[in-house]
Amino acid sequence: MDTPEPRRRGRAPMTSAELIARAVIKVGFQDLTMAKVANSLGMKHSSLYRHVASREELISMAVDLMILESPAVTPAQDWRGHLEQLTDAVWEQFERFPGLASEVAALPEPPAGLLWVFASSAEILVSFGFSAERAMMVTDLLCDMTVSSYLNATQPVRAKADRAAEIKAKYRSLREVRPDVQLPGSEQKSEQIEAALADAFASQGKQWWRQKRDFILDTLAVEVRRAAGLQFRPSSPPIMN
Known part of the structure; x- marks a missing residue:
C-alpha cells in the first residue's frame, strides 16, 4: 500500500x-x-x-x-505652465477612470501619492520664486477647483437650454420674493446677470473649468508680475467692461 x-x-x-x-x-x-x-x-x-x-x-x-x-512629463518653462500641466493631468485622469473624482473627493485622508504630488508641485513653484506656503495654497486651490468642476461637469443633466431656463426662472423668483436685497438701478443689469448666471450653471463643462482656471492664474499673475515690476496681460475675459 x-x-x-x-x-x-x-x-x-x-x-x-x-x-x-x-x-x-x-x-x-x-x-x-x-x-x-x-x-x-x-x-x-x-x-x-x-x-x-x-x-x-x-x-x-x-x-x-x-x-x-504616471508618465514623466517635460518640465514647464514657468510657474503658470506647470500649474496648467498639473491640472490638465488631473482632469485627464478623471476622464480616463470614471468614478475616480468622486472617490478621491470622498476620501477622509489624502493618499500618500497625492501628498507627493502636492509636495512636488510646491517644490517646482518654490523654484520659480514662490514661498512654500503660497506654493501649497495655489496647488491645493487649483486641484480642489479641478475636482469640483469635473464632478459638476459630469453630473447627468437635462439639455442645456432646459437647465438654463430653469435657472433663470429661479433667479426671477428670488428677485420677486427678496426685493430688499436689490440695489438701486439693479433692474437695468438684471437681464445681464440672469444670462451670466444661466450660462455659468448650465455650462459646467471643461471649457468653463478652463475659464475659471485662467481667471485664478491671471489673478495670481498680477501679484507675481507686480513683484517683478512687469506689465500684466490677462488670458481670461476682462472683469470690467
Missing part, C-alpha cells in the same frame, strides 16, 4: 499591495466594492480584509499606484 506524501506546511503566498491596487484599477471606480476586488483576485471576500481594512484603503492604494506609474 502506497504511503501518501505528507502535506506541505507553510503560509500561502501573500497578496501584495500592488496586486490589490491593480485589481482595483481593473474593476474600476464606479460601484467599487470589496467583493468585486476580491473576486478579481480570485480570493474570498473575507480574505481580502486580511490585507486591507476598508474600501477607502483600496482607493488610496490604487491612487498611489496610478501616481507612481
